[in-house]
Amino acid sequence: MPAEITLLVDELVARMKAGSGYRPALARLAEAARAGGAESATAVIEALAPWLPGLQGDYAATAVLAGACVEWGGSPEALVDVLPQRASEAMMLNAAVPEFWARATRWRPLPKPESASTDRLVKTLGRLVRSGQGMDEGVMTRIAMSWFDMDDWLLPLITLLTDSRFRTAVAAPVKAQLRAHAAAVADRSQRAAWVGQLAAVLDDEPLLVLDPRTRRGYALTMGGIGDNFQLHTLLTDRLIGDPEQGLVAGERPARKWVEAATDGDANLGASDAAIRRFRLFDGHGAYVYPEGVPADIEPLDGTRVLVLHPPNGTFGMGVGRVFEHMMPTLRLERVLESAETQAWFDQVAPAVENDLMAGQAETGTG
Incomplete structure (x- = not known):
């Protein structure tokens, strides 16, 4: 650990024990951590981590500094269990x-x-x-x-x-x-x-998608997805394409929508909202609410299953992703063989279509 960091951490701890001079000491430590690059930031995190469980009140700002050190390139490993x-x-x-x-x-x-x-x-x-x-x-x-x-x-x-x-x-x-x-x-x-x-965010989570119109199935892996509307947008990007290539027929999402759901500007605004191309139901027939999260999708036989239904109108969202700095992944691993797809169709329950768009073709943006 850099000697300067050791001295500044010792000073901060002493100020906390004395009950005075905490804020200036915290500011000096923050300045040194930021100026010293990843090595100094990691050293600060490692030195502060053992103290965090016992801190409270004003001294909780020490945790804010530890988080800032991660943003400055420090390793968060010492914080995992704290x-x-x-x-x-x-x-x-x-x-x-x-x-x-x-x-x-x-x-x-x-x-x-x-x-x-x-x-x-x-x-x-x-x-x-x-x-x-x-x-x-x-x-x-x-x-x-x-x-x-x-x-x-x-x-x-x-x-x-x-x-x-x-x-x-x-x-x-x-x-x-x-x-x-x-x-x-x-x-x-x-x-x-x-x-x-x-x-509740899932990582490296298998996802199986079934399209009743074509009787096709798709195996995907998802991670880092903040809500189900973001999942909707990414699904349209991964699955809609040339039916001759085994993909789902339909209108592709605008590139801007996909970028908003991944690493572009997350804010689309009401005038250019990302439009849902499907209504989603889980393997038990329950409607998958766009406002929910992927972890809400109840597994069927140990796997989260989605069944695609027509959108029945226009439902849009002006924000592409909830967490701007979280990078999502959704990989199409393979198109299922016919026998495997049929086996899944044999297990899924009929959709309970009690959502707002059930059986209608009205237009609404939410």
């Missing part, structure tokens, strides 16, 4: 704040998370400890701090979860916890909603 767990804990604790506050104040309004009312919240919840209700003071302080510091844990995690290498390194049980705790606070934190969505 940051997702700490962010999950922050959301879990944050979810408990309203109940404890209500018990302590008889339903007075909570202070806003961006306000300067940290001391007030800590002292108020501290009454539950002093009232002999079996509450631990340290835990209650951590709960109170989560009302103010949660987004500081989520911000760097969003950055890291857009990288497939980091996502695949995070254990499945940790991702499940992230999704569960994010759902509990998503109504008051957009960043929590994003974390929950990112924790």
Whole structure:
């Protein structure tokens, strides 16, 4: 580790323990990490990672710096077993704040998370400890701090979860916890909603698509896809083509739509929305909502299956992808042999066509 980084990290830790001078020390460390390139950024991440689980309140900004170091070229490896767990804990604790506050104040309004009312919240919840209700003071302080510091844990995690290498390194049980705790606070934190969505992203996931009109089937592999409308757009690009080559007949998507769903400008606007070419149903006959995520597609015999139906009108989306810096993949591996395709058709359930476009050819943009 570069000697300068060691000294600056030691200074930061000392400032946190002393309770003063934290922000200037953090700024000096950030400046050195950015100026020193990938080696220095990695060194900062590795030095800060062991401290992150015990930090709270203002000091959660240390996690934001660790995330920034990844953007500056540092390796996130040291954060895999630290940051997702700490962010999950922050959301879990944050979810408990309203109940404890209500018990302590008889339903007075909570202070806003961006306000300067940290001391007030800590002292108020501290009454539950002093009232002999079996509450631990340290835990209650951590709960109170989560009302103010949660987004500081989520911000760097969003950055890291857009990288497939980091996502695949995070254990499945940790991702499940992230999704569960994010759902509990998503109504008051957009960043929590994003974390929950990112924790559900599939990577190297087999996908089987069936076209009832031609009785053809397609084996694909998907990864890094943020929502089902993005999946719609990528499917049209991969599958629509020359029927003589075994592809699906239909109108190809505009190049701009595909770029918006991959690595171009994600914002298309209402005047040039990406138009859905199919309505999708899963192997159990359930409608696949464009607003959902690929992980919502219930597997059939261990594989996620989609059945293509006519769009029955115009349904468009002005945003090509939800996560601008997450690179999606959708590879057409092969066109299935006739016997294999028929075997899948024999398993799928009839579509329950209860969606808005069922049995009509109206035009609507959503």
